[in-house]
Amino acid sequence: MNTHSSTLSARHRIGKFWQMLLAAATIVGILSLIVLIYNVVNEAAGLAVIQYSVDPKLVLPKPLDELTNEEMIAAIEENLSKGAYQRANTDQPFNTRTKSELTKFVQERVLEEEVKGTWSLTDSLFKADQIRADAAKNYPKARLEFRQWLTLDFITQPMSSNPLYSGIRTAILGSFFVIVLTIVIAFPVGVGAAIYLEEYAGHHWFNRIIQTNIDNLAGVPSIVYGMLGLAIFVRALEPFTSGAIFGILDSNGRTIISAALTMALLILPLIIINGQEAIRAVPNSLRQASYGLGATRWETIWHHVLPNSLPGILTGTILAISRAIGETAPLIIVGASTFIAFDPNGLFAKFTVLPIQIYNFTQQPQDEYRNLAAAAILVLLVLLLALNSMAIFLRNRFSNRL
Amino acid sequence: MTNSQHSTGHYLLEAHNLNIYYGTHKAVADVQFNVERHKITAIIGPSGCGKSTVLRAFNRMNDFVPTCRVEGDVLLDGQNLYAPDVDPVEVRKRIGMVFQKPNPFPKTIYENVAWGARINGFKGNMDELVESALRGAVVWDDVKDNLHKSGLSLSGGQQQRLCIARALAVQPEVILMDEPCSSLDPIATLKIEELMRELKERYTIVIVTHNMQQAARVSDTTAMMMLTDDRQSGTVIEVNETNTIFTRPKDQRTEDYVTGRFG
């Protein structure tokens, strides 16, 4: 009895040891996630010193906040070149702009305000006094303000050479165009292949080779797809992907359609494999019931197999899409542009996408671009989180129906 | 469907020299037996002797097992179901099937019944067809207020009767049932048996069962299947009126089996 109970307590000790090890692994995972989010948020808001490059006393009759609309328009007309004034006026006539819009315009274009330095959120909260002293000493004419870098303007404004006014609108639109087109291409092809492989293809050696290849393609590094896209879509198919055969002559093959075709290739194996799994999960008894009533193969697939596997297929597709949204390497190779100030306007437009935009922000020498990168990362993360929640929702909503 | 070389005309369904293989394994050997119109024919025998395999040969459900190969003829009304010009989809429309485990579609009760009729081109009044099929399967009173609830919300016995109604709605000539009561409780089982006796007025039924009492209770004719001496293949060793099979079997093995001495 004694020897028995001592071995039992030893067994419990071993169990406890493993339990603690597993808990430690979980904690490491959660901690890294927290550090990641902290890092991003830490840069996405904080104190910034902002200074007018042009002394307001030289160009404005009185302090900015005391000017009337008319006085501001007069100042704008006086200090901008005729061409620039005209262009801004055709964008939106000055006499229809609100006071805050005009104030902003004066700050940006007349006084040419710029960021002189930024601090992280933690520093801004805990070392505010020291920062204030430093700023007063080094930039006596500047103002120190608490700035949130992720603003509505940041999301809705196009890129600009001044980081204070730069937004990610073109990158968001680019990502959106590329992803929608990718889905349009990859979803039907992928689901079609999944149906064929599961419901029609037998265990012929040829089909088995195809299956093995698809399984392996899912693991090919994305940069390889980039090389493939460059060779096929950008170079070989340039007359098509540049839109030349449709009469668009000012473009090369580095367009949205090339990017989408490359991304479609990249996620196709994922969609096929996930689709096959979802189709395989439809119980055979359902197919038999259908065939037993005198249904054809296609009727069985269309009325029973597809409706019952659709949630699984969609879940897999959404996960594939969220992978595509975050992909950077293949699109750099395919040739996403780095600076795009205009909205993409069709299949054959040059483009940039969010992750590339983020990469570009981090490559700039000025400090404040790090804040912009953090803000853009937040946008990307929220997007991905939304997509993944959708996938989880679909899975839970429909998984218990059979 | 033109082939009629063996037909005697007396039987609705005939199996001639049926050999069925799974790959190289001959699961069923030399099966020879006939099914009379408007009768219930039971196939009994121990597990694994090929009862389901034979049953599936009657409506070409074996086509879906890639390794399965059928040799010999199955005649429906004198027409060989395995002739090259026969469309197996047409065969399954004429010979319906009810499976071991109730398998209603994850659709409404109404849709469960209507779907098969609709894809087979039914043009009449669908509501009437659904009601008559559900009445035919004696499940109408259970579901008439819940036609738009999921078929999966029913109890096991109700689900099985829904599956029978679904088969009836296609208006087949023969209904094959593969151990239709094996997952049901005794009361549900009795209801299904009662239903089968009603159905034989209008349909011909072949039922596989390993429950001898059930065969004795419902069937008119019984086919006894058994593994051959090499224990590789199953075959029909005796077909006769059910009464005879259970009281005066000709084959010693049948007697051993029906009296429970089978080991």
Ligand SMILES: Nc1ncnc2c1ncn2[C@@H]1O[C@H](COP(=O)(O)OP(=O)(O)O)[C@@H](O)[C@H]1O
């Ligand atoms: N899909 C299949 N693939 C391979 N062998 C099968 C398959 N179905 C049945 N068999 C084999 O055929 C024989 C008869 O099976 P089955 O017809 O299911 O018998 P029963 O219905 O009498 O229990 C068994 O040996 C079984 O292993």
Ligand SMILES: [Mg+2]
């Ligand atoms: Mg069986």
